[in-house]
Amino acid sequence: MESRFEDSTARRQALRREMVNRRAALDAATHARRSAEIVEILRSTVKMPQICAFCWPIKHEPDVRAIVDDWLGQGARAALPVVDAPGAPLRFREWTPTALLAPDRYGIPTPVAGDWLVPDLILIPLNGFDAAGYRLGYGGGFFDRTLAALVPRPLTVGVGFEINRIDSIQPEAHDQRLDWIVTEAGAFSCGG
Ligand SMILES: Nc1nc2c(c(=O)[nH]1)N(C=O)[C@@H](CNc1ccc(C(=O)N[C@@H](CCC(=O)O)C(=O)O)cc1)CN2
Ligand SMILES: Nc1ncnc2c1ncn2[C@@H]1O[C@H](COP(=O)(O)OP(=O)(O)OP(=O)(O)O)[C@@H](O)[C@H]1O
Numbered sequence: 001m002e003s004r005f006e007d008s009t010a011r012r013q014a015l016r017r018e019m020v021n022r023r024a025a026l027d028a029a030t031h032a033r034r035s036a037e038i039v040e041i042l043r044s045t046v047k048m049p050q051i052c053a054f055c056w057p058i059k060h061e062p063d064v065r066a067i068v069d070d071w072l073g074q075g076a077r078a079a080l081p082v083v084d085a086p087g088a089p090l091r092f093r094e095w096t097p098t099a100l101l102a103p104d105r106y107g108i109p110t111p112v113a114g115d116w117l118v119p120d121l122i123l124i125p126l127n128g129f130d131a132a133g134y135r136l137g138y139g140g141g142f143f144d145r146t147l148a149a150l151v152p153r154p155l156t157v158g159v160g161f162e163i164n165r166i167d168s169i170q171p172e173a174h175d176q177r178l179d180w181i182v183t184e185a186g187a188f189s190c191g192g
Helices: 001-024 030-043 063-074 142-149
Strands: 051-053 076-084 089-097 101-104 109-111 123-124 157-159 180-183 186-189
Touching: 001 180, 030 063, 030 186, 063 076, 076 109, 089 109, 089 186
Parallel strands: 051 076, 051 123, 123 157, 157 180
Antiparallel strands: 076 089, 101 109, 180 186
16 A cells, blocks of 8 residues: 555656646747637636636746636636645635735745635646546645635636646545636536
């Protein structure tokens, strides 16, 4: 049992790095084009939420901030995740275009003030993903823990690039399945 645990942990660690490396190899124009394609698909498939959580892109993740700007202009509110501590669920703090952001413990720009909000939609960046709707992140377990705790559960839409598609992330008991995955190739319902 111990060695099997170490194997799956080692596999995930190697996959996490590989997924970041694949995105890092995209040139800026390709990255921008694919991000824009994802935003177009989101525009035509996702109903505007009341409160949209999204992530400030890191590690060459897709940049879908344009749809958040659209929704803000149409009356929605937006929020970014805040890491209180490793092992704790995320909380979400309001973001507006004038919000002051400061790097958190991982260097991720994070609001330093603002209302704490509960999103009805979360746009979740996919470091890696599979067709069943499982996501590979950066190993913190933050979204798994957060989604396990949120009642009612918000709509979860993973946003990723096709180069980060994996046959199966070999989900574990704690892995939360996303409702939708949107890539530059389309919107996929995961039927979780
Ligand atoms: N853009 C973005 N923001 C996000 C997330 C995300 O996936 N993307 N998160 C999604 O949950 C949360 C942050 N989760 C993170 C977890 C680990 C690392 C990280 O850099 N890990 C190091 C190893 C650090 C360590 O072990 O101490 C690494 O990958 O090198 C970064 C973010 C909240 N904000
Ligand atoms: N609901 C939960 N309760 C307690 N621990 C959890 C829960 N969900 C995940 N974890 C723990 O978090 C750790 C990391 O999980 P995982 O490898 O799935 O992270 P990840 O999805 O890559 O990370 P992140 O969402 O931060 O990007 C695991 O060791 C797991 O035990």
